[in-house]
Amino acid sequence: MKERKDEMKKSFRKILVICTVLAMILGTTFASAATKTEVTSLDGAKAKVQVDWNHRYTYDELGKQLKDLNKAYGKLSKLETIGKTHEGRPLYCMTITDQSVAKSKKTEVTVFGNIHGGERESASSAMYSAWYLLENSGTTKVKTLLKNYIVYVIPVINPDGYEQSFLWNTRQNMKPTDHDNDGVPFNDNYKDIDGDGYIADISAVDAAKTVTGSAGRESDDANKDGILGNDPKGSNIDMNRTFDYLWGEDGVMDSEGESPASEPEIQAVQNFIKAHPNMTCLATLHTGIQCVLYPWGYRKAHKDLDDMDDIKYMDQTAKEMAKTIAEGTQRNFYYKQSYHDYPTYSELIDYAYGKFGIHPYTIEVYSGGSSEDSAYDPNHDLSSDKGCKWNNKLPDVKEVYYTHEEAVKILEAAGIDPAKLQIKDKATNEYRPWKASEGLLFKTSATAQMVDKAPEGQDVMVNGVMKGILKMFENEKAVNTIKLTVKASASKDKVKLTWNKSKGQITGYQVQKSKYSAKGFLNVNKNTTKTSITNTKNLKKGTTYYYRVRPISKVNGKTTYGQWAKVSVKAK
CATH class of the missing domain: 2.60.40.10 (Immunoglobulins)
Incomplete structure (x- = not known):
């Protein structure tokens, strides 16, 4: 009996040791998960999904990154499509939240990117928001955030324009458009014909290299009318002027589409917003300037028309966002009511605020180049756009002159008949044949040379913009969750x-x-x-x-x- 008791004691001790070791292992595991080191674009070696935030990815590559994130963090994310483009590309939406917490106890927020195809830094910034939240879901800060928020990320509203912008910076979507009125849409798209990899504007020049007229933009004259690049891919529609709010009331029907929300991409965005009535705020990301804007875009705020406390609230939030982004990027940013920056009708922010009471903010994340006052100033006046540039070096404009004989060889190699080449004369503004006495000037802008590249410091940009987005989340906590x-x-x-x-x-x-x-x-x-x-x-x-x-x-x-x-x- 004693021997049996001794054996039981020995067994109990073994079990106790094993349990203690397991507890230590599990405790260490859970502790390390709770105190996981932050992963950012500046130090992403430990990320499950590796992304080079200084690289320009194709839309298919962005889609794969979203799918990889969804696979790696399936308990925190859901990936779905909310619509398709004219060319059949899916519009991805990533939902990120702690699914163990009831939806009714959370604030719903959305990040939209790239409604203008060529503004691809905005897509990178939106993608980074999803990547950052998932890769840092083990940190205390993000764990807490995902218990209290449902974050929707739609990184690219205009996938077709995004892809076309690898050839030429294209703001519009790809609604079939017949620019040359020959009955066939997009039948003279841009094409590199001198072999440098980029698209140049072409001018006729005389012997003194003085410009005498325009030959158009690089293409192989696929429609054979002698006018280069006169039916490129790209509609005449600015999709951020087509939302179903005060559509057409500016009286200038130039880029607003045929009717309110005429485009499938905008229909998908509007349907998404309608399907999420508890959304409190959203950010729509752009490039071109560096600022945070809030409604209205079509008019000034007015005490007889608006809840001025609400306007002041958005003003203060925009200011805090701009300050946070400036500090995070070490670049100058400003904030304004959108109307005071550039008046527009039927924008996303006015649609969201005017129809649903959502607090929307436009974040313009990047303005390339530098100026004499673009060095970062921590005391910069946030109400001023002075010096708000990325402060980077852009490529110099490239100019290459070809003699008539050299140009003929280039044209013929591209399948273009030099005898049919048309020049829009500088003096008469009328088309005429290209003269034997004229050469051609190929002029490639800095923008054209950046179509396949991300700007220097994009890794800093996306991280700083994300901090501004998190500031919006913090300020815009849904009252029903408080x-x-x-x-x-x-x-x-x-x-x-x-x-x-x-x-x-x-x-x-x-x-x-x-x-x-x-x-x-x-x-x-x-x-x-x-x-x-x-x-x-x-x-x-x-x-x-x-x-x-x-x-x-x-x-x-x-x-x-x-x-x-x-x-x-x-x-x-």
Whole structure:
């Protein structure tokens, strides 16, 4: 019997040792997961999905990166398509959140990128937002964020324009368009014919190398009309002027499409927004300048037309975002109401705010080149666009002159009949035949030379922009997810309530009182903007009263309530 007890003791000790070792291993694992080192574009060696943030990826490659992220982080992400383009490319949407937490307890936010095809830095910045959140989902900061937010990332709204921009920077989508009116859309697309890999503007020049007229843009004259590149791929539509909000009311029908939301890409975006009524805010990313803008785009804010507290709230959030991005990129950024920067109609931000009360922000992430004042200034006036450039060196404009004989060889090698080449004369502005006395000048802009390259420091850009997006998330916490902490204190003939001021668009607080813990609540104050209140009415000494407080958000006519926070106190 004793021997059996000794064996049992030995077995118990072994089990205890094994359990202790397992606990140490698991404890170390969980501890390391909770304190995981941040992975960024500047130090991404430990990332599960490797991305070079200084490389320009094709749309197919972006799609693969999204699929790889979804596979690596399947419990935190969902990848779906919300529509297709004219050329049949899918519009990807990545949903990122901690799926163990109920949707009703979260704030819904969205990041859109690349509505203008050539603005591909905006796509990289949107992609990075998804990559960063998933690759850092083991850190305390991001873990907490994903328990409280549902983040939707649609990195490219205009995949067709994105792809065409590897040839020529193309703002528009690819709705079939017949630019030369010969009945066949896109039948003279741009094509490199002098072998340098880029598309040049071509001019006729005389013996003194003086420009005498335009020969168009590099192509192989596929439509055989002698005018180079006069039916390229690209519609006449600016998709950020086609949203179904005040469409056409600017009176200038130049790039707005045939009707509101005429394009399949915009229909997909509008349907997505309609399908997410609890979305509180969104960022739409662009390039061309460096700033954060907020509604309206079509007019000034006005006290008789707008909730000016709401306008001030977006103004302050935009300012904080611009400051955060400037600090994160070490570049100058500014902020404004969009109208004061450049007036536009039927933009995404006006559609989102005007129809749904969503707080939308345009983030312009990149303006290439430098100026005498573009060095980063930490004390830069955030209301000024002065010096807001990326402060990088762009390629010099490339000019190559060919004699008539040299140009003929280039044209013939490309299948172009030199005798049919048409020149738009500089003096008459009319087309005429190319003269035997004229050579050709191929002039390639800096932009044309960057079609296959990311700008220097894009890794810094995407990380800094992401910080600005996170600032938007922080400021735009949905009121329905906010639960206050209420404290009560009683003194002779009065009860004082105090509560915390939370982040989010809170326009007021509702305070109620009852003699019962779960029923009979009546308003003490229907809507107070203060974070404390003193109740002196209808109090009876020795009676316990139950109070509850909840935040209120009224955005563009839409009222939302937060969760009740309760407290009880005995009157004195």
